[in-house]
Amino acid sequence: MSSIDFRFELERGNFRLETGAVLPGFGVTALFGASGSGKTSLLRCIAGLERARGRLEVNGECWQDSENRLFVPPHRRALGYVFQEAALFPHLRVKANLEYGRRRTPAGARKGSLDHCCDILGIGGLLQRYPHQLSGGERQRVALGRALLNSPRLLLMDEPMAALDRPRKAEILPYLERLHEEADIPVLYVTHDLEELARIADQLALIENGRILKQGPLAEMLASLDLPIARDEDAGAVIETQVIRHDDEYHLTHLGFCGGEILVGRIQRAMGERLKIRIHARDVSLALQPPGETSILNVVKAVVTEMADQGPGRIMVRLDAGGTPLLARITRKSQSRLGLKTGMPVYAQIKSVALSI
Amino acid sequence: MTEDISALWVTLRLALVSTSILLLLGMPLAWWLVRTGSRLRTVVESLVALPLVLPPTVLGFYLLIALGPDGIIGGLTDHGLAFSFTGLVIGSVLYSLPFVVQPLQNAFSAVSPLILEAAGTLRASALDRFFSIVLPLSRPGLITAATLGFAHTVGEFGVVLMIGGNIPGKTQVLSIAIYDHVEALEYGRAHWLSGGLLLFSFLILFLVYRQNGRRE
Numbered sequence: 001m002s003s004i005d006f007r008f009e010l011e012r013g014n015f016r017l018e019t020g021a022v023l024p025g026f027g028v029t030a031l032f033g034a035s036g037s038g039k040t041s042l043l044r045c046i047a048g049l050e051r052a053r054g055r056l057e058v059n060g061e062c063w064q065d066s067e068n069r070l071f072v073p074p075h076r077r078a079l080g081y082v083f084q085e086a087a088l089f090p091h092l093r094v095k096a097n098l099e100y101g102r103r104r105t106p107a108g109a110r111k112g113s114l115d116h117c118c119d120i121l122g123i124g125g126l127l128q129r130y131p132h133q134l135s136g137g138e139r140q141r142v143a144l145g146r147a148l149l150n151s152p153r154l155l156l157m158d159e160p161m162a163a164l165d166r167p168r169k170a171e172i173l174p175y176l177e178r179l180h181e182e183a184d185i186p187v188l189y190v191t192h193d194l195e196e197l198a199r200i201a202d203q204l205a206l207i208e209n210g211r212i213l214k215q216g217p218l219a220e221m222l223a224s225l226d227l228p229i230a231r232d233e234d235a236g237a238v239i240e241t242q243v244i245r246h247d248d249e250y251h252l253t254h255l256g257f258c259g260g261e262i263l264v265g266r267i268q269r270a271m272g273e274r275l276k277i278r279i280h281a282r283d284v285s286l287a288l289q290p291p292g293e294t295s296i297l298n299v300v301k302a303v304v305t306e307m308a309d310q311g312p313g314r315i316m317v318r319l320d321a322g323g324t325p326l327l328a329r330i331t332r333k334s335q336s337r338l339g340l341k342t343g344m345p346v347y348a349q350i351k352s353v354a355l356s357i
Numbered sequence: 358m359t360e361d362i363s364a365l366w367v368t369l370r371l372a373l374v375s376t377s378i379l380l381l382l383g384m385p386l387a388w389w390l391v392r393t394g395s396r397l398r399t400v401v402e403s404l405v406a407l408p409l410v411l412p413p414t415v416l417g418f419y420l421l422i423a424l425g426p427d428g429i430i431g432g433l434t435d436h437g438l439a440f441s442f443t444g445l446v447i448g449s450v451l452y453s454l455p456f457v458v459q460p461l462q463n464a465f466s467a468v469s470p471l472i473l474e475a476a477g478t479l480r481a482s483a484l485d486r487f488f489s490i491v492l493p494l495s496r497p498g499l500i501t502a503a504t505l506g507f508a509h510t511v512g513e514f515g516v517v518l519m520i521g522g523n524i525p526g527k528t529q530v531l532s533i534a535i536y537d538h539v540e541a542l543e544y545g546r547a548h549w550l551s552g553g554l555l556l557f558s559f560l561i562l563f564l565v566y567r568q569n570g571r572r573e
Contacts, residue, residue, distance in 0.1 A: 049474055074477040075485075081478035087471045091493045100489075101479030150479050 002026055002059055004154065004186060008045045010052035017041045017052065017210040023203070025059045028179060028187040030197035030218075032229070033207035039190040042207065043156050046188065047081050048074040058154050059186070078109070080147030082157040086139035088131040094142050095127040101150030111151040121145045121175055137168035141175060155179075155187040161196065169196075176200050194234045195354075198222065198278045223325035225308040225318055230327070235316070236280035236354075237326045243273045252297075259321025263297045264353050278354040281316060284328035287347045288338055298350035302326055304342050307335070319348055361550060363526040364534040371442070371530060372510040375449040379457040379506040380499075382450065387461035388487065406459075408452045417519025420448050424520060440522045445530075448520045449510045456505040464498020465491060497569045504565045508558055 007020030017038045023029050031039045044050040048063065051071065056064040063072045080101075088097050098114060118124035121141045131139060140160055147155060160176075161169045177200060179187055191197050197204065198218070205215035206227060214227060219238050222229065229235060241255035241262065251266040255275060262277065269275060291299060302319035310316050315335045319326040326348055340346070390402060408416060424431040424438040424447065431437035431444075438444035468491050476486045492499065514532040521528035523537070531550055538547035 047478055049477070073482075074474075075480050075482050077478075078480075079478055081475065083471060083475060085471065087469075087475040089472060089476070089490060091490075100476070100481070104480035104485070146479065 004029075004046075004056075004058050004188070006046065006054065006056040008042065008052040008054040008056075010041060010045060010050055012041070012050075015041070015210065017045070019207075019211045020054070021205065021212045021215060023186070023188070023205060023215065025186050026184075027202035028189055028200055029203040029205055029215075030201035031188060031190045031205050031207055032194075032197055033192065035192055037207045038210040039192075039207050040158050041210070042212075043081075043158050043188060043190050046154070047079055047156055048072065048077055049081075061153070078105075078151060078153045080150050080152035080155040082140070082143050082147050082155075082160045084159050084162050086131070086136075086143040088134075088139055088142060088146070090131050092130075093127065094123065094129050094131070094134070097131065097142060098123075098127075098146050098149055101146060105151050109151055112149060114149065117145045117149055120178060135168070136164050137171045140164065140168075140172055144175065153185055155185055157187065157189045159190050159192070161191075161193075173199060194229065194232055195278075198236070198238050199276065219325060223318055223327055225306055225316055230308065230316055231310055233282075234280060235327060235329070236278055236283075237324075238276055238278050239324055239326075241275050241277055243267075243269045243271050243275060246271075257322075257324055259302065259324040259326075260300050262300070262350070262353060264355060267355065275355070279326060279350055280352075280354065281327035281329040283351040283353075284326060285349045285351070286317065286328055286330060286334070286338065286340070287349060288344075290347055291349060294349070296349045296351060298353070300326070300348045300350065302346055302348045304340055304344045304346055306342060307340065319346065321348065360525050360529070361534055361546065364529050364531050364550075367442070367526070367528065368511055368530040368532075371445055371449060372507050374446050375453060375510045376457075376503055376507045378446065378450050379453055380503060383454065383457040383461050383502060383506075387458050387465055388491070390458070390462055391465040406455045409455050413452065413513070413515025414519060416452060417448065417516040420444075420451070420516065420520045424448075439520055440524060440528060442528060445517060445521045445528055448516045449513055452513060452516045453506045453509045456509045457502045460498045460502040460505065461495070464495035464502075467498075468494050500568060501565060504561055508561055511554070512558065 002025035004023040004025055008017055010017040015038070019042065031042060033039050041050060045052040046056060048071070053066045054064065055066065062070065063077050064070060089100065092100070098117065102110060118127070121144060123138065123141050123145055126134060126138060126142065134142065144160065161172055164172065189197070189200060201218050203215065204218050204221040206213040206229065214221070219240070221227065223237050224230060239257050241257045243253060244256040244261070245254040246266060247254065252263050253265070253267050253269070255262045255264060255277065300321045302321040304317055305320045306318040308316045313332045315330050315332050317328045317330060317340065319328060328348060390398060421439055422428050424444045426432065426437035428437065430447070431439060438447065473486055473490060476490050481489060512532065517530055518533060523529050523533055531554060535547050535550045538550070
């Protein structure tokens with residue numbers, strides 16, 4: 001019942017989208033793929049902006065069924081859509097932009113309030129401005145607020161940060177990460193940025209040549225060696241952790257996960273708070289013995305579960321650390337020197353940890 | 358003098374009625390021209406632009422026939438529509454159509470499709486999008502269209518002469534009254550009307566350009 005169930009067929013010139021899937025009807029699902037793979041087209045089909053053949057059901061509500069000649073137009077699909085560019089209405093102030101969808105929502109179906117939305121997005125001070133008076137980051141936050149205030153049953157986001165520079169991205173990411181807590185609706189998030197999706201998504205669907213290749217929980221997907229993302233320079237594992245202790249003497253914070261403990265620089269988070277961290281495969285090295293004198297703080301006991309040859313001299317190793325998957329990228333020379341085999345216990349030394357703060 | 362006043366009155370009435378009809382007709386037509394993928398588009402576009410290149414007498418001639426008691430339009434009425442105010446309105450609307458449709462078309466095509474899609478995902482139907490997004494964003498184009506339509510109708514001569522004749526108080530408009538005065542060598546009265554029209558046209562154009570200049 002709680003799912004986004006679809007099957008689409010769409011042809012546009014040389015491009016062909018032909019895919020179907022049952023995506024979870026909750027949490028943030030990233031649609032990941034190279035540009036031109038059909039991510040945006042799929043999103044547009046779901047919104048009804050492209051008229052594909054097929055069917056679509058969102059959490060039990062049928063929005064499209066070509067066989068029964070049913071096609072609910074976009075304005076009757078309670079959804080929120082955030083485009084790459086903010087697409088704000090230039091003749092309306094921020095407040096009127098935010099209220100555009102809300103004013104058209106039946107009173108009984110309205111969720112959230114303008115004030116609350118302004119609070120979580122930090123746009124309360126911009127209400128009287130016009131879009132051309134906003135920075136790129138501000139515009140995108142207003143666009144997100146406008147979509148949320150439309151009381152959507154499904155939020156669609158098409159690379160909402162693609163047009164922003166690094167500092168602007170850093171400004172928006174925290175708001176996106178808070179989406180899980182704020183919006184109890186499913187979110188489909190299109191991106192081709194691995195870092196971005198690792199921070200935001202709960203599930204991952206891989207798209208290639210107009211087809212959904214595979215989908216699953218984020219941590220599992222990122223650690224699958226048979227998927228193209230494992231070959232990405234930025235490949236790595238995502239680990240769910242919890243703050244267990246702050247060490248003020250050395251200015252460190254201890255994060256616990258089911259495979260052990262990881263130390264990071266002191267962060268401003270409350271005890272017990274959940275935190276997603278990301279460990280790049282290139283930052284993990286392997287040893288057979290517990291390393292003796294070393295400056296590396298984080299050493300985790302793990303078992304080799306899988307190895308994949310990734311071209312000239314490089315091997316990707318998948319590890320299991322107490323049920324948590326980890327990735328390590330090593331040279332083939334190291335592999336043969338250590339005599340690595342699946343099932344072997346090893347010590348994974350983690351050189352650095354990427355935090356989402 | 359009373360004749361001149363009634364000519365002024367007929368002219369204003371004609372311009373106001375024609376402009377209103379032109380806008381009502383021009384908006385959906387221009388929107389269709391901007392959005393359609395139909396092959397008919399070029400045909401319709403050319404038809405609309407015809408008055409720009411045709412001598413007014415050609416249009417007037419065919420209108421006279423069509424509006425006459427046995428014409429395809431006039432035949433629908435008891436005595437035909439030639440030499441009547443309604444006939445004048447039909448003629449003016451056709452003749453001024455490109456002056457209204459083209460500015461509207463330019464304005465409408467400047468509205469980004471992305472913004473309209475965004476409005477569509479925010480529960481706005483096509484009609485709602487037209488009134489809440491397209492029209493407000495096209496305001497300068499709308500003002501230009503209305504003004505050009507109005508001014509062009511006020512200044513029209515040839516078509517009016519062909520189909521309206523010259524019935525004082527009914528179909529005699531300013532431009533024709535001026536022609537009459539000149540023919541009768543009443544240069545003083547011709548001056549009054551011509552000077553008035555000149556000033557009026559200048560003022561209108563000045564106000565429009567100032568308004569549009571301010572928005573940019």
